[in-house]
Amino acid sequence: MEASIVHSFFLIFAGAAVIATFALYTRQPLIIAYIALGALLGPSALGLIDEPELMNDMSHVGIIFLLFLLGLDMQPSHLINMLKKASWIALLSSIAFASFGYAIALSFGYTQTESIIVGIAMMFSSTIVCIKLLPTTVLHHKHTGELVVGLLLLQDIIAIAVLLVLYSIDGNSDAGISQFLLPVLGLPILIGIAFVFVKYILLKLITRFDRFHEYIFLVSIGWCLTTAITAEMLGLSAEMGAFIGGVALATSPISQYIATNLKPLRDFFLILFFFTIGASFDLSLLGAVIIPAIALAISSVLLKPVVFRFLLKGLKEDPQTSWEVGFRLGQVSEFSLLIAYLATSIGLIGNLASHVIQATAILSFALSTYVVILNFPSPIAISDRLRKD
Template identity: 25%
Template sequence: MIQDTPLVTTIVVGLCLAFLFGVLANRLRISPLVGYLLAGVIVGPHTGGFRVDSVLINQLAEIGIILLMFGVGLHFSFKDLLSVKAIAIPGAIVQMTVATALGLGFGLIMGWGMGGGLVFGLALSTASTVVLLRSLQERNLIETDRGRIAVGWLIVEDLAMVLALVLIPALSTSLGGRITGEADPLAQWMQLGLFGTILLTIAKVVLFVILMVIVGQRVIPWLLKISAQSGSRELFRLSVLAIALGVAFFSAHLFGVSIALGAFFAGMIMSGSELSQRATEETLPLRDAFAVLFFVSVGMLFDPSKLLTAFLPLIVTLVIIIGGKSLAAYAIVRLFDRPYATALTIGAGLAQIGEFSFILAGLGTSLGIINDEARDLIVGGAILSILLNPLVCFAAEKIRSRLETKNGETTVIDVSANDDDDLGKIDKTNHTILVGFGDIGEKIANALQSSHTDFIVIDHNGQAVKSAEEQKNEAILGNAANVTILERANIEKARQLVISTKSAIDAAKIVAEARKANDRINIIAHAVTGVETSYLKDMGANTIVTDDEEIAKGILKHLSYPEADEQACSDDKTSPLNNGERRKM
């Protein structure tokens, strides 16, 4: 029976094992990504026992990549990307060149030849989109200056890899491989040479961008609006998924760009719609679930025996990925006079390889340019670098704090740059800390401001912080679940903490950290269900405001009672109610 439902089996086994090992990893205070990768190793073809369909799980992982890049695009605009082009374009090109040169040198030492070494180096030069974005999201850095630089860097790398995947089949014989029919069909039909193929690829990417800007900016928001006006939540959710998946699929098949790049542009175009926030919320559960399957699929590629049979080559490959790429990226960012935090975040985030590396390794093997040994080192390097990336990011944070202390960098937030690099502790006591400056948070802030209550806003969204400051409020850009951010808000001397975020999981983290720092503080939080209310109270919240309770109070405040209306009419015969006017409560 299980053999008759391979898709269901793959999804169920993949998610269940990922959950079990993810929980175990979290208990051991390491990244859940480690658990997801381990789940993949267990159900992979190299460990025996129960196996899932590797072809199916790779296709499911592609959906995860599409949804993840689409979600990132929803938080971006062309203005954001253009603002970092001066560092992202030259930075990505130089970093990829350095990593490719290191890989080429290693390949020549291993006797793979110029072509094999070049493809091997290219595979090590590009970072995993999923890993870097998950790392930025976990630390709420997507909308900061360093987050935008990192994403811009990724986009340049993706474009470079799209070009490489088109050119390598055309140059197969020159690189020591064999001729295949995998070159661009249009280039073959037009009998284009090398430079003609390059120009054709660039033209197709430019045409895709132009169509997305001119046509997409009109069609995509219009489609969202039509589906929202239907009043059906499931239809709206379906429209968001159809746009994300449809644009990614057709951009790859019609224009030759990667599905990740197509999904990113779809999200970026949709971000101009007033419904973009709702679109983000609708895709979040699916995005996280399929992103987990991506890491399971990566784990399935790893053969644990390579740790013994190819130990030294694997170590050298890791040194190139983690050491060479990181140092190159760090040096480039610092040359552009960016803060240590920005340089270290980008350097640590790029210290891994992923999906494009697998594609390039598979293409190189099929063309006979690289051998199985090189392919296995690419796969092993990807697995281990992803596995070690949380530790690399943790080490980068430690190094950042030491460098800033040693070099005396200022600790003042730069809201104009939307960066949360550094901020000194505020000089407030007996104040209120308001977490979140969305629709609810803004109303609370206005009430606190009207009552002349001393307060400070914390939000991880750069635009929200900017909006708060424009309204003459003091604000901190950062994740309130981070104890450092709470310390900057002087949590130890605060009188009360108000959490307006709707996520009970995020609120619970904030409550727990705040309670540790100040056991006397009054904590007010928001919950949707009774289960969330109990959970937040267990974590240490004093007061929980639920949606049902406040909606009921709001309705009761505006209710008109028959007895009261009759009494009012009898008491005042000249009341406007006698003239047929409606009563406003």
């Protein structure tokens, strides 16, 4: 097992270094290169990586760190205000995207149930892609970044509700009223615990031992993972727990020091995340799903900016900001991959419908990434003028 893991890591990171070099020379986004490498080395192509589940579990840690670092850049008062303003936009846009996805899937001959699941998968935007393409020090403290993050968090809440419904349909789960009440009660409990612990214990420990950089590094990782695991125990997502843990620390000056030191660790796991997306796709089904997937992905990238532009007018947002927010949220979410997996495992949809969702997510990641890096500020923009971090 140990040798296999070392061998897998060698293939992933040595391969990522080679393909990243090629991508930079040809001015392509690194995200797409990592996904392509996963597809090449994965079980359905060369078959050199034989532990996709392990890779998937490890890549999940990258998303947790990403949301934790995002929380460190968010002032609680600004975040609460944005969530209040944008809640109705998140709800209406989700209904619109689900309707478009349902209609497109139905037109390609999928069953009513499969079309509904495809529509649901289209509701959400990718937290990891959106945040990866947000300049850390330029937009997070500006209105555009707050809008993007606020809408992503509201979509996260809706996605959790959808997943709970799917779990309740699963005959093997012990679903009941408690499963739905737990996250409703768990969210305020987690927020309260996090802010009290940070104020009265964590910050005092950091202040006392701030000369020991290794200690701050360890405490930061421990706090991030503690809030993530606690969130899962309370029926929430680990990502949401990590974000709350970051926000609880955001009022302290130490937050920016922690954010800077954890970025390399975050990037390590994010490479695994994008690699796993490519590796988990069954290329033998590509011919059967590529046409509907292209239709859904293009619809997502084109329709989401229009819908958000229209809805954000209700918040008196200027057209430039509204279009940028819409294009940044133009892809399908990693939650869609989880929805596809769950719906397949409980027999709601077939393998082809599941792979349509997976292919749509991958294509929308690629299309949206190109749109953003060619037109808006991002850390990986091709243009020097737009490259901001």
